[in-house]
Amino acid sequence: EAGVAQSPRYKIIEKRQSVAFWCNPISGHATLYWYQQILGQGPKLLIQFQNNGVVDDSQLPKDRFSAERLKGVDSTLKIQPAKLEDSAVYLCASSPGTGPAYEQYFGPGTRLTVT
Amino acid sequence: GENVEQHPSTLSVQEGDSAVIKCTYSDSASNYFPWYKQELGKGPQLIIDIRSNVGEKKDQRIAVTLNKTAKHFSLHITETQPEDSAVYFCAFNQGGKLIFGQGTELSVKP
Numbered sequence: 001e002a003g004v005a006q007s008p009r010y011k012i013i014e015k016r017q018s019v020a021f022w023c024n025p026i027s028g029h030a031t032l033y034w035y036q037q038i039l040g041q042g043p044k045l046l047i048q049f050q051n052n053g054v055v056d057d058s059q060l061p062k063d064r065f066s067a068e069r070l071k072g073v074d075s076t077l078k079i080q081p082a083k084l085e086d087s088a089v090y091l092c093a094s095s096p097g098t099g100p101a102y103e104q105y106f107g108p109g110t111r112l113t114v115t
Numbered sequence: 116g117e118n119v120e121q122h123p124s125t126l127s128v129q130e131g132d133s134a135v136i137k138c139t140y141s142d143s144a145s146n147y148f149p150w151y152k153q154e155l156g157k158g159p160q161l162i163i164d165i166r167s168n169v170g171e172k173k174d175q176r177i178a179v180t181l182n183k184t185a186k187h188f189s190l191h192i193t194e195t196q197p198e199d200s201a202v203y204f205c206a207f208n209q210g211g212k213l214i215f216g217q218g219t220e221l222s223v224k225p
Contacts, residue, residue: 004158042121042204042215043159056212091158100147100166100208106158 002026004107006092012113018080021110025073025094031055032069033104034077035091043091049075050098082114121205121216128195129224136219138205139187145207148181148188153202153218162203163190195223 005024013019025032030051035043046065048055051072060067064083069075079086089109095102118141128134140148146167151159165172165179165188172179176195181188192199200223205216 040218042206042218044215045212048212056210093158099211100213103149103161103164104213106151106160108156108158 004092004094004105006090006107006110008110009108010111010113012115013082015084015114016081018078019082019112020079021077021090021092021112023075023077023092023107025075025092026105029094029096029105030072031095031098031102032075033093033095034067034075035093035106037089037091037109039088046077048098055098079112082112084114087112087114119205119207119214119216121219123219124217125220125222127222127224130195130197132195134190134192134195134199134221134223136190136203136205136221137187138189138207138216139185140207140214141186142207142209142214143183143186145209147208148179149206149213150177150179150190151204151206151215153204155201159204192221195221197223197225199223 032049034046037043047057047060047067049069052069067077089111091109093104093106095104120139149164152162153159176193178191202218202220204218206213
C-alpha cells in the first residue's frame with residue numbers, strides 16, 4: 001500500500017511571497033489533515049477535512065493560509081503572503097475515518113524556509 | 116484547554132538499557148493516547164496507543180501505561196537498540212483532534 005505523498009519536499013521563499021504544498025493521501029482514506037511542525041515542537045493541526053468538507057480549521061491563520069480538497073482526494077495548502085514565522089515542516093496525514101478510533105498516517109512533510 | 120507536557124526533552128541511554136518518557140495532559144475527557152516515533156526527514160509513525168478503559172498495553176519491547184486519575188501516561192522501551200534512536204511524541208485527543216507533546220529526542224548509544 002502506497003503511503004501519503006507530499007510535494008515538494010523542500011521549499012525556500014522570501015517573505016511576502018506565496019507558496020503551495022500538495023498532498024495525496026492513502027487511497028480510500030476519507031479524512032485528511034494538515035499539520036505545522038515548527039523545529040523542536042510537536043505537530044500542530046491546521047485543518048482537517050472529511051472527504052471534501054472542512055471539519056476543523058480553528059487553528060488555520062485564515063488571513064494568509066488556505067486549503068482545499070477538491071473531489072475528496074488530493075489537497076493543497078497555500079500560504080500568501082508568507083512570513084518568517086511560517087518556516088516549519090508542513091505535514092499531511094490521512095486516516096480511514098474521523099476520530100480517535102482511526103490511526104493517522106503521515107507523509108514525509110514539506111520543509112519550508114522563509115527568508 | 117490544550118496542554119500536554121512531555122519529559123524529558125532529551126534522553127541518552129546505552130544499548131540494552133530501558134527508556135521511559137512521561138506525559139501529562141490537561142483534558143479529563145480525553146480517552147485516546149497514542150505515541151508516535153519520528154525519524155529524521157520522515158513523518159511521525161504510530162508505534163503504540165492506549166485507550167482510557169485500559170491501564171497498560173504492551174507490544175514486544177514497547178509498553179504504555181495510563182493513569183487517568185493523575186492524567187499522565189508513559190512510554191517504556193526495554194532492551195533499547197540503536198534503531199530506536201528518534202524523536203518520540205505523545206499525544207491525546209481533544210474532541211476530534213490530536214494534541215501533541217513537545218517531543219523527546221532519544222539517543223541509544225551502541
